[in-house]
Amino acid sequence: MRIVKEGGRIGLDFIKQLKLRNEETNKQVDAVVSEIIDTVRTDGDKALLAYTQKFDGRIPEKIEIDKTEIKDLASRCDPEFLKALQNAAENIRDFHMRQKQQSWLNTRPDGVIMGQRIRGLSRVGIYVPGGTAAYPSSVLMNAIPAKIAGVGEIIMVTPPGKGGKPNPDILAAALIAGVDRVFLVGGAQAVAALAFGTESIPKVDKIVGPGNIYVATAKKHLYGTVDIDMIAGPSEILIIADETANPKFLAADLMSQAEHDVLASAILLTTSEKIAEQTVAQLYEQMERLSRKEIIRQSLDRFGAVIQCRNMDEAVAFANELAPEHLEICAANPMEYIGKINNAGSVFLGNYSPEPLGDYYAGPNHVLPTSGTARFFSPLSVDSFIKKSSFIYYTEEALQSAQEDILRLARAEGLTAHANSIEVRR
Ligand SMILES: NC(=O)c1ccc[n+]([C@@H]2O[C@H](COP(=O)([O-])OP(=O)(O)OC[C@H]3O[C@@H](n4cnc5c(N)ncnc54)[C@H](O)[C@@H]3O)[C@@H](O)[C@H]2O)c1
Ligand SMILES: N[C@H](CO)Cc1c[nH]c[nH+]1
Ligand SMILES: [Zn+2]
Incomplete structure (x- = not known):
């Protein structure tokens, strides 16, 4: 864990270095x-299974899990877990229902009608990570907004679990969220399969969802062949803390994201030397009790930092420069800062809004832009699953009153066939 005891130019340069964190990788x-x-494009299922064997060390017993098996395996999950999943799904549904946009239509007194139709995409692929941990929560975060948007068919891919079998918790989440088909393949090969289609996996219109660096890079490469939501790669957390923050909480929250991946990033910006020192001590103390301490240690060593800032304004400026996936503000008056944050996937305000609350439960989406892309990408939402088209109806009289303007514009562009289309209707 690097500790930078100076803000100003030195702190800013350090932040800029962190932004380049995985350029080499x-x-x-x-x-x-x-x-x-390339191989999946040409060889289809054969390549898909060969890469699964190579990178996951196993191949699925069956590439697709049918509806009956999904129901059967899901019914064997711990009932308390199922209840928690249902409660989380309710919160996520409630939040995302508010994002739903309506089609609209405008009629003018001269008889002109124009409008915009909103429809769900026909078929989307959702990627649910499953390499070093299983993510039923990501099934809910991907599929619930897709369902609300009215997507025709939701195809889910996720790496095979132990022994090539499906993880029942993932299947239970798929059932609750309304996923249509489940395939047990992961990594870049699964993303390529969704983009091109293979003998067993249907081609989709859009691929969404988070994943490790291989998954995120595959989505980036395939943008254009299919649509994608954003780059949602290895997790990140940035915390801004003043002298009133609790070092125990800060350390716990930093490690909640460091445990995702050795490439995850966890950074604390604080105005207090005491808070900085106590948080570092807490990190090493709490880490010992955590099952994924090896991942946490590597992540903190490579992409973790504590930076002492000169004041809160400087901390906010550094946060906007970094554009983190998650930003926690642990300060005496956290609401004071919300309007000053321009670049962040999701903001967590106050000492009792820890990041994992958002990962699992509160309702906002946890599929968020990483690697500084929160400068231009937004969280996954109902909007990610819709398309819009507009329509126009003009009467003969309305066209006549517009014709001179249109003709002038067409002639200025030198497009006489465009002008002709108006003239023949005179
Ligand atoms: N940004 C977000 O919204 C968000 C949300 C949840 C999780 N995450 C991130 O998702 C990731 C989950 O990662 P994961 O690894 O557990 O699961 P994953 O499903 O993303 O990746 C596992 C797959 O990676 C492939 N793979 C592994 N090593 C490879 C190699 N050397 N070469 C080629 N392919 C290889 C394998 O095929 C494997 O199936 C973490 O980075 C986590 O931080 C991000
Ligand atoms: N923090 C992850 C997004 O970066 C989401 C997640 C799912 N489960 C736990 N965490
Ligand atoms: Zn998390």
């Missing part, structure tokens, strides 16, 4: 992912 991963994509 990206180059190596790009080459691996390109090869995977």
Whole structure:
């Protein structure tokens, strides 16, 4: 864990360095992912299974889990877990229902009618991570907004669990959220399969969902062949804390994201030297009790930092520069800062809104832009699953009153066939 005791130019330079955190990794991963994509495009299922064997160390007993098996396996889950999943689903549904946009239509007194139709996409692929941990919560976060948007068919891919079998908790979440088909493949190969279609996996219109660097890079490469939601790669947390924050909470929250991946990033910006020192001590104390301490240690060593800022304004400026996936503000008056944050996937305000509350339960989506892309991407939402089209109806009289303007515009562009289309209706 690096500790930077100065803000100003030194702190800012350090933040800029952190932004480049995986540039080198990206180059190596790009080459691996390109090869995977090309092979899946030409060899379909054969390549899909060969890569699954190579990278997951197993192949699924069956590539697709049918509806009966989903119901059967899901029914064996711990009832308390199912109840918690249902409660979380309710909160997520409630939040995302508010995002739903309506089609609209405008009629003018001269008889002109114009409007915009909103429809769900026909078929989307949702990626649910499952390499080093299983993510039933990500099933809910992906599929619930898709369902609300009216997507025709939701195809889910996720790496095979132990022994090539499906994880029942993931299947229970798929059932609750309304997923249509489940395939047990993961990584860049699953993303490529969704983009091109294979003998067993149908081609989709859009691929959404988070994943590790291979998954995120595959989505980036395949954008254009299919639509994608955003780059949602290895997790990140940035915390801004003043002298009133609790170092125990800060350390716990930093490690909640560090445990996702050795490439995850966890950074504390604080105005207090005491808070900085106590948080570092808490990190090493609490880490010992955590099952994924090896991942946490590596992540904190490579992409973790504590930076002492000169004041809260500087901390806010650094946060906007970094554009983190998750931003916690642990300060005496957290609401004071919400209007000053321009770049962040999701903001957690106050000492009792820890990041995992958002990961699992509160309602906002946990599929969020990473690697500084919160500068231009938004969280996954109902909007990610819709498309819009407009329509126009003009009467003969309305066209006549507009014709001179249209003709002038068409002639200025030198497009006489456009002008002709108006003239023949004179
Ligand atoms: N940004 C978000 O919204 C968000 C949400 C949840 C999780 N996450 C991130 O998702 C990720 C989950 O990662 P994970 O690894 O547990 O699961 P994953 O499903 O994303 O990746 C596992 C797959 O990666 C492939 N793979 C592994 N090593 C490889 C290699 N050397 N070469 C090529 N392919 C390889 C394998 O095929 C495997 O199936 C974490 O980085 C976590 O931080 C992000
Ligand atoms: N923090 C992850 C997004 O970066 C989401 C998640 C799912 N489960 C636990 N955490
Ligand atoms: Zn998390």
